[in-house]
Amino acid sequence: MQRKIQAPDYHPLPSGPLPSVPVTVGCRSLVSSNCNTQCNSDRELLMADATAPQSSRSRDLDKLLLRPGHLVGPTFEPGTELRDDLQEYARILVVGAGGLGCELLKDLALSGFRNLEVIDMDRIEVSNLNRQFLFRLEDVGKPKAEVAAKRVMERVTGVNIVPHFCRIEEKELEFYTEFSIIVLGLDSIEARSYINEVVCGFLEFDNNDKAVEESMKPMVDGGTEGFKGHARVILPGITPCFECTIWLFPPQVKFPLCTLAETPRTAPHCIEYAHLMKWGEVHPGKTFDPDDPEHMQWVYLEAVKRAEAFGIPGVTYTLTQGVVKNIIPAIASTNAIISAACALETLKIASGCSKTLSNYLTYNGVEGLHTKATEFVKDNDCPVCGPGIFMELDTCLTLKMLMEQLEDHPKVLMSRVSVKYQSKTLYMQSPPELEALTQSNLSVPLFNLMDKSPKGIVHVTGLAGKGDTRQSCSKKLRVVFKGVGVGITDTDMAGGA
Ligand SMILES: [Zn+2]
Secondary structure, eight states, rough: OOOOOOOOSSOOSSSSSOOSSHHHIIIIIOTTTTTTTHHHHHHHHHHHTTSOHHHHHHHHHHHHHHHHHHHOOOOOOOHHHHHHHHHHHHHEEEEEEEEHHHHHHHHHHTTTTOOEEEEEOOOOOOOGGGTOTTTGGTTSBHHHHHHHHHHHHHHHHHHHEEEOOSGGGGHHHHHTTOEEEEEESSOOHHHHHHHHHHTTOOOOTTTTTTGGGGOOOOOEEEEEEEOOOOOEEEEEEEEEETTTTTGGGGOOOOOOOOHHHHHOOOOHHHHIIIIIIIIHHSSSOOOTTTTTOOOHHHHHHHHHHHHHHHHHOOOHHHHHHHHHHHHHOOOHHHHHHHHHHHHHHHHHHHHOOSOOOSEEEEOOOOOSEEEEEEEOOOOOTTTTOOOOOOEOOOOTBHHHHHHHHHHHTTTEEEOOOOOOOTTTEEOOSHHHHHHHHHHHGGGSSSSTEEEEEEEEEEEEEEEESSSOOOEEEEEEEEOOOOOOOSSSOHHHHHHHO
């Protein structure tokens, strides 16, 4: 049985933005003063330090873990035992072994964590080598997770990193329950949403719809885009989850064709005009190939003509490539800074050596340097981390009967309901093909459809309201079956005590 690590500093969360001191300390002491360097040789020096004897390597860490301070959490107990427990019992999963993932693995290993695992589905490409500093030319084509794990283990003695070369969806849900903290170094919204849903799915709620602390699995999420980045702490049930603040990610920029054709105002407008409109006009039937330098050069020259005609500055060949291929430049120093902040938050959550970031740090290095911590608020009706609507049901209740109940349930009042359980679609109103496929489930008890699990989360979508004012909506149901399992209610943790 895994021993519980030092209780995370959940209460009280700092009310205002966290003083910038801890983040600076993290950069300087735990990682090195070179955390924003882009130069691999500096990194190698840094990694070489890591092979020094244990006592000198943990010197900076000891300043945080072996002595009290006025920023520590209420449960913090300084001492060598805490440091040793962190090394022995804390298990950290790093999701992603790209630009941010490489930095995270190195930072976490140098911050004293010894049990790390990393999951990534990608293989190394030549274009990764400028910033994903754990990889070499001879590694091209090999799985990132495996090479990254090997390289860090070679340089940092005592650390054990288990690589997983697969998609995050391929792992059983139980895989994710094994870890003390999950750290995300991803570049995709979909992957973040998936992990967020999995981790929030572990949440248990008591009878007052309050999240049970023991069921919370903390996440630390980092993200970078060019010179900008963010680090955030997600304590499911307490701080907003990824879904609560999904609006933070703006939809991808697409220019209206009329703007491109009639009223270009920026250099990208001119480039997209040459790429999307002019190319087809001049080369009918010939597909534009973004990897063909001649094609790219043609688009660039057309864009320059267009820009000159409208007096717009700024069209360059590099920008043309960036706009056409939708390239967001990845910058090593941004990854290093965001990773340092994430590794420090991980250490703070695991040890309680300081209050955690509350709860979203943004970094902007476009002009000068600007950082800011913002305390976002949880959405209590969030379909992912919210408690959902509690329903105690009979095991013989069929899916059709449940759907009828939902029409009259005061907190649901939903018609034309479609039902999902985990990744399974139990019933879909449309399209007709799916309806026909799932129709047979209507007469089956929900208990059976949920694999006779004593409780579970069911997601329903349908129409709320009446007549012309009906709107589509979705709700989360926290279903518990009567007379099944140890606890009748879903607080079986308390019941078992
Ligand atoms: Zn949420």
